[in-house]
Amino acid sequence: MHLLIIGAAGMIGRKLAERVAATGLIGGEPVDRLTLADVIEPDVAADFSGTRAAAVADLTVPGTAEQLIADRPDVIVHLAAIVSGEAEADFDKGYAINLDGTRALFEAVRLIEGYVPRLIYASSLAVFGAPFPDRIGDEFHLTPLTSYGTQKAVGELLLDDYSRRGFLDGIGIRFPTICIRPGKPNAAASGFFSGILREPLNGLPAVLPVPDTLRHWHASPRAAVGFVDHAAGLDTGLMGHRRNLTMPGVSATVADQIAALRDVAGENAVALIRREPDETVHGIVSGWARDFDTRRALDLGFQAEASFREIIHVYIEDELDGALPS
Amino acid sequence: MHLLIIGAAGMIGRKLAERVAATGLIGGEPVDRLTLADVIEPDVAADFSGTRAAAVADLTVPGTAEQLIADRPDVIVHLAAIVSGEAEADFDKGYAINLDGTRALFEAVRLIEGYVPRLIYASSLAVFGAPFPDRIGDEFHLTPLTSYGTQKAVGELLLDDYSRRGFLDGIGIRFPTICIRPGKPNAAASGFFSGILREPLNGLPAVLPVPDTLRHWHASPRAAVGFVDHAAGLDTGLMGHRRNLTMPGVSATVADQIAALRDVAGENAVALIRREPDETVHGIVSGWARDFDTRRALDLGFQAEASFREIIHVYIEDELDGALPS
Numbered sequence: 001m002h003l004l005i006i007g008a009a010g011m012i013g014r015k016l017a018e019r020v021a022a023t024g025l026i027g028g029e030p031v032d033r034l035t036l037a038d039v040i041e042p043d044v045a046a047d048f049s050g051t052r053a054a055a056v057a058d059l060t061v062p063g064t065a066e067q068l069i070a071d072r073p074d075v076i077v078h079l080a081a082i083v084s085g086e087a088e089a090d091f092d093k094g095y096a097i098n099l100d101g102t103r104a105l106f107e108a109v110r111l112i113e114g115y116v117p118r119l120i121y122a123s124s125l126a127v128f129g130a131p132f133p134d135r136i137g138d139e140f141h142l143t144p145l146t147s148y149g150t151q152k153a154v155g156e157l158l159l160d161d162y163s164r165r166g167f168l169d170g171i172g173i174r175f176p177t178i179c180i181r182p183g184k185p186n187a188a189a190s191g192f193f194s195g196i197l198r199e200p201l202n203g204l205p206a207v208l209p210v211p212d213t214l215r216h217w218h219a220s221p222r223a224a225v226g227f228v229d230h231a232a233g234l235d236t237g238l239m240g241h242r243r244n245l246t247m248p249g250v251s252a253t254v255a256d257q258i259a260a261l262r263d264v265a266g267e268n269a270v271a272l273i274r275r276e277p278d279e280t281v282h283g284i285v286s287g288w289a290r291d292f293d294t295r296r297a298l299d300l301g302f303q304a305e306a307s308f309r310e311i312i313h314v315y316i317e318d319e320l321d322g323a324l325p326s
Numbered sequence: 327m328h329l330l331i332i333g334a335a336g337m338i339g340r341k342l343a344e345r346v347a348a349t350g351l352i353g354g355e356p357v358d359r360l361t362l363a364d365v366i367e368p369d370v371a372a373d374f375s376g377t378r379a380a381a382v383a384d385l386t387v388p389g390t391a392e393q394l395i396a397d398r399p400d401v402i403v404h405l406a407a408i409v410s411g412e413a414e415a416d417f418d419k420g421y422a423i424n425l426d427g428t429r430a431l432f433e434a435v436r437l438i439e440g441y442v443p444r445l446i447y448a449s450s451l452a453v454f455g456a457p458f459p460d461r462i463g464d465e466f467h468l469t470p471l472t473s474y475g476t477q478k479a480v481g482e483l484l485l486d487d488y489s490r491r492g493f494l495d496g497i498g499i500r501f502p503t504i505c506i507r508p509g510k511p512n513a514a515a516s517g518f519f520s521g522i523l524r525e526p527l528n529g530l531p532a533v534l535p536v537p538d539t540l541r542h543w544h545a546s547p548r549a550a551v552g553f554v555d556h557a558a559g560l561d562t563g564l565m566g567h568r569r570n571l572t573m574p575g576v577s578a579t580v581a582d583q584i585a586a587l588r589d590v591a592g593e594n595a596v597a598l599i600r601r602e603p604d605e606t607v608h609g610i611v612s613g614w615a616r617d618f619d620t621r622r623a624l625d626l627g628f629q630a631e632a633s634f635r636e637i638i639h640v641y642i643e644d645e646l647d648g649a650l651p652s
C-alpha cells in the first residue's frame with residue numbers, strides 16, 4: 001500500500017517514517033510506497049526498501065492537497081500543524097494552516113470520486129479547557145481555551161462529518177504530551193516535562209519551573225507512533241460515527257516523574273534538577289488536563305506505557321542505545 | 327442602539343423584529359435603529375418608530391458581511407442558515423452558508439479595530455447526536471450526526487474563540503424545537519410536532535407519523551424570541567469562556583402533547599389527529615435528544631414554558647387572538 005505522511009519533518013512524523021522504513025509495515029500491512037511531505041524538506045527514509053518520495057508542500061497553497069493525493073495514497077497521516085503558541089500569537093496563520101489547510105486536504109479527498117482513504121488526523125488535548133473534572137471521560141465536551149485547540153476541535157468535527165458521509169475513513173487521535181522528547185531543550189511551556197528527565201539522564205542540569213504536585217498526561221514517542229500505526233489498521237466499523245479518541249497515557253505528577261528518575265538513574269541524576277519557579281509557565285500548564293478515562297481507546301486496542309519508569313526505559317532504549325551514558 | 331438581524335425573513339427573525347417594533351427595546355435597552363437582512367426581502371417592520379432598513383444580503387457573497395456591519399450595529403442577531411435537510415442534501419451549499427457565511431461575518435467584525443458587538447448566534451440541538459443519556463447536561467460532548475449539526479457546532483467553537491480573544495462578545499443559543507410553529511404544514515420531519523396541535527386547534531385534521539411515546543424538547547416561538555432578547559442584555563462576564571448554551575424547554579412525549587390539547591380544546595380536537603405511522607419520519611426523529619438539564623441557561627435567567635398547556639396557550643394568544651375559532 002501507499003502511505004502518505006503530511007508533517008513528516010516533525011518529531012512524530014520522523015519517527016513514524018523510521019518505523020515504517022524499518023518494518024515495511026503500517027497497521028500490519030506491507031507498505032510498498034512511502035511519500036513524506038512537509039513545509040520543509042523531510043528526510044527521505046533512505047533505508048526504506050520500497051518506492052519513496054519527499055515533497056515540500058504547504059497545504060495552504062491552493063492545489064497542494066490535490067497534488068499530494070493525486071496518486072491516491074491508501075493511508076494518509078495528517079500531522080501538519082503550527083503549534084499552540086504560534087497559533088495564539090498569529091491568529092490568521094493559525095486558522096490558515098490548522099483549519100483551512102486541514103479542510104483543503106479533506107476537500108481534495110472528497111472530490112475524488114470513489115476514493116475513501118484511511119485518514120489519521122492528529123488532534124490534541126488542547127481541545128479540552130478548564131474547568132474540568134479531575135478525570136476526563138470520553139463524553140466530556142470540548143471547550144478549548146486556545147485558538148490552536150479550537151482549530152483542532154473543528155478538524156475533529158469535520159473528520160466525523162466527512163467520515164459519516166463516506167468521503168474518507170477518518171480516525172482522530174488526541175495525543176498525550178509526548179515525554180521524553182528527544183533532542184535539545186526548547187522554549188515550549190511544556191518543555192520541562194521532558195527536560196527534567198532527559199537532561200539528568202544525559203548528565204546535564206535541568207530546570208523545574210512548577211511545583212512537584214503538578215499532574216499531567218504523558219506517553220512516549222514510541223507510544224505515539226504506535227497509536228498511528230494501530231489507527232492505520234483499525235476496523236473503523238467498531239467506532240460508529242465518533243471517530244475522535246483521547247489516547248491512553250500515564251497520569252503522573254512531577255514528583256512521580258522524579259521518583260521514576262531516581263529509580264532508574266539514582267540520586268545523582270535527581271540532584272541535577274534545580275527548582276526555579278516560573279509563574280508564567282505554571283499559569284499555562286496548571287490549566288491543562290491532568291487525567292483521563294480513555295476507555296474507548298483502550299477497548300479499541302490503543303496502548304501506552306503503564307508507568308513513568310517504563311517511559312524512561314523507552315527513552316533509554318530508543319535514544320541512548322539502551323544504556324545510560326557512563 | 328442599533329440592532330441588526332441577519333436571517334430576518336425566517337420565523338424567529340420576523341417575530342423578533344415585530345417584538346422590537348412593538349416594544350422599542352432589545353435586552354432592556356432602547357433601539358433607535360433596526361436593520362433587517364435576509365437572502366429574500368424581509369418585512370420592514372413598518373410600525374417601528376426608529377430608523378429602519380431592510381437589506382437583501384447573502385453572507386456567502388464576498389463583501390456582504392462587511393457592508394452589513396459597516397455602521398457598526400451594537401447588537402447582531404445571526405439567524406441565517408439553511409436548514410438541516412437541505413444541508414444534508416447539498417453538502418457544498420450547507421458548508422458555504424452555515425460555516426463559511428458565519429465565519430465571514432465573524433471575520434468582518436474582527437477586522438474592524440475596536441469594534442466588539444454583542445453577537446447572538448443561533449445554534450441547534452442538532453449539535454447533539456445519539457447515543458446520549460436520557461437527560462443531556464451542560465457538559466455533554468457535541469457529536470452531530472448531520473452536516474447541519476456539524477456546521478452549527480463549528481460555529482459554536484468559533485464563537486467561543488472569537489469571544490475569548492475579544493473580537494466580539496458572543497452568545498450561542500441552542501434553540502429547542504419550536505412548537506407551535508404558526509402557518510401552514512411543511513415538509514420538515516419535525517413538522518408533525520406542531521401540526522398535531524395547530525391543525526386541530528384550527529378545526530383541521532392532522533397526521534401523527536410516530537408513536538405516542540416519542541419524547542422531545544420544545545419551546546414556543548415567544549420563548550425563542552425571549553431567549554434572543556435576554557441574550558442581548560446579558561452580562562457575558564458571568565459566562566466565562568463557554569458562550570454556548572442549551573436553552574430551557576419542555577420535555578414532552580407526543581402523548582403529553584395530546585393530553586394538553588385535550589385539556590385546552592377538548593376531545594373533538596384530539597379526534598382530528600389521525601395515526602399514520604411513517605418509518606422514515608420515525609427513524610429521523612427517534613435519534614433526536616429527548617430531555618436536557620439546562621442548569622447554566624436557567625441560572626443565567628433564560629426562561630421557557632413550564633408545560634405543554636402553556637405552550638398551547640401561547641399559540642392561542644399570539645396566533646389566534648386569544649380564542650379558539652368557533
